[in-house]
Structure formats: C-alpha cells, structure tokens
Amino acid sequence: xxxxxxxxxxxxxxxxxxxxxxxxxxxxxxxxxxxxxxxxxxxxxxxxxxxxxxxxxxxxxxxxxxxxxxxxxxxxxxxxxxxxxxxxxxxxxxxxxxxxxxxxxxxxxxxxxxxxxxxxxxxxxxxxxxxxxxxxxxxxxxxxxxxxxxxxxxxxxxxxxxxxxxxxxxxxxxxxxxxxxxxxxxxxxxxxxxxxxxxxxx
Amino acid sequence: xxxxxxxxxxxxxxxxxxxxxxxxxxxxxxxxxxxxxxxxxxxxxxxxxxxxxxxxxxxxxxx
Numbered sequence: 001x002x003x004x005x006x007x008x009x010x011x012x013x014x015x016x017x018x019x020x021x022x023x024x025x026x027x028x029x030x031x032x033x034x035x036x037x038x039x040x041x042x043x044x045x046x047x048x049x050x051x052x053x054x055x056x057x058x059x060x061x062x063x064x065x066x067x068x069x070x071x072x073x074x075x076x077x078x079x080x081x082x083x084x085x086x087x088x089x090x091x092x093x094x095x096x097x098x099x100x101x102x103x104x105x106x107x108x109x110x111x112x113x114x115x116x117x118x119x120x121x122x123x124x125x126x127x128x129x130x131x132x133x134x135x136x137x138x139x140x141x142x143x144x145x146x147x148x149x150x151x152x153x154x155x156x157x158x159x160x161x162x163x164x165x166x167x168x169x170x171x172x173x174x175x176x177x178x179x180x181x182x183x184x185x186x187x188x189x190x191x192x193x194x195x196x197x198x199x200x201x202x
Numbered sequence: 203x204x205x206x207x208x209x210x211x212x213x214x215x216x217x218x219x220x221x222x223x224x225x226x227x228x229x230x231x232x233x234x235x236x237x238x239x240x241x242x243x244x245x246x247x248x249x250x251x252x253x254x255x256x257x258x259x260x261x262x263x264x265x
Contacts, residue, residue, distance in 0.1 A: 027245035112237040132242035166234045
C-alpha cells in the first residue's frame with residue numbers, strides 16, 4: 001500500500017488538514033465529555049496522537065473521520081480512568097436557542113447538553129456523529145468500528161430518549177453525575193471498551 | 203490503491219460542506235435536533251484557543 005515515507009508536500013498537507021479539523025474535534029469532544037476544559041485536553045491528546053501516527057493516514061481520505069477515531073479512543077481510555085463524569089459545561093448555560101414561533105419556553109442549549117450527557121456513551125456519540133457532525137450512517141459506523149445497523153439503532157434509541165426527555169420536560173437536573181447515572185454509563189462503557197464497538201484500527 | 207473501490211467507504215464532504223449533506227431533509231424535525239446542531243456548530247465557530255495554535259506550531263519541530 002504505497003511507501004511509508006511522506007514527501008514534504010504531503011507532510012504540509014497533513015498539518016494543514018489537521019489544523020482545519022481542530023474546531024470539529026473540539027465540538028465532538030465537547031459533546032462527548034461535556035466540560036470545555038476537559039474536552040480541549042482531549043483534543044490536545046488526540047492531536048498529538050494523530051501527529052505521531054501520521055504515517056498511517058491515507059492522503060485523500062477524510063481527516064475529520066480519521067481524527068475522530070483517535071479522539072474517540074482517547075475518550076474511551078480516559079473515561080475508563082474515570083476522568084470524565086459527564087459533567088456539563090456551565091459555559092453554555094447562558095446561550096439560549098431561538099425558540100420556534102408560538103413556543104413559550106425556549107430550549108436552552110444547557111438543557112440540550114445535559115440531556116445529551118445522560119445518554120449512554122455509544123448512543124451519544126452515534127447521535128453526535130450523525131445528528132450534529134453530519135456524517136452518514138456508513139461514515140459513523142466506520143468511525144465507531146461497528147455495523148451500519150448498529151449505528152442506526154443507536155441513533156434511533158438516542159433520538160427516542162431525547163424526544164421523551166425533552167417532550168416531558170424531564171430534563172435531568174444539573175448533576176448528571178449522580179451515582180446511578182454514572183454507574184449506568186460506566187457499565188455501558190465496559191461493553192463498548194470490551195470490543196463491542198471500539199475501532200482500534202487507526 | 204485509492205481507486206474507485208473506495209467510493210462507498212468514508213469520503214465525507216469537505217469541511218463546511220458537511221452541514222449541507224444531511225441537513226436538507228426536514229420532515230418534522232424535533233426542536234432538540236436543531237439544538238444538537240447548534241450545540242456542535244457553536245463550538246465549531248469558536249475561535250481556536252491559543253493552546254492549540256501553540257501546539258500545532260510546535261509539532262513541526264518535534265518530528
């Protein structure tokens with residue numbers, strides 16, 4: 001599959017593409033782990049890993065998809081070390097979504113974010129990739145290393161959960177890191193990390 | 203080996219164009235779906251913090 005030595009031009013391309021993808025990595029990380037500072041730490045980690053692994057990037061393929069896999073793996077590793085507790089970002093609490101006409105209560109981004117953070121990690125990431133990142137189901141499946149059907153089902157469940165939560169106004173309180181929620185998340189994460197979806201093949 | 207056979211694999215649109223791909227189907231989208239995108243886009247639109255600029259500029263000297 002081609003030679004492993006990159007030309008100067010290819011290296012420059014890599015660097016440029018990596019730079020361009022940073023805002024997307026930050027957005028994905030923020031959605032995954034909730035807190036802005038932690039998300040940015042995660043992005044830094046992913047950037048360093050991506051740089052170190054640049055020989056494995058195939059020029060012409062999607063840098064965004066490639067780096068998302070790296071970011072996601074870094075996130076899963078950190079999650080297992082218990083660094084993230086699904087805390088939501090106070091910073092977004094100020095921002096209010098534009099409410100549709102005729103609607104009395106605008107949906108706050110912070111509500112949205114908290115609701116998102118209650119989802120099990122693999123459903124959350126599936127929804128983030130497809131619903132926010134604009135990836136196709138196929139692309140999302142590649143990133144997560146699972147079948148397309150699995151992604152569809154995760155997105156479907158995530159949507160149903162959010163529909164129910166936001167329709168009822170049953171958005172969880174500030175602390176989503178209460179014991180029950182956190183335990184549930186970690187249990188699901190064990191499945192994910194056990195190979196039930198982790199795409200280790202960068 | 204990057205020929206046509208890769209066509210159906212991951213060839214996401216260029217950055218920025220990602221938004222247009224799936225965003226046109228609007229069959230009664232719940233409010234939160236828009237919110238989810240706003241959440242994502244609001245971060246994408248933020249200025250990149252200096253820490254990343256520093257990191258990226260240091261990469262060259264590192265390797």
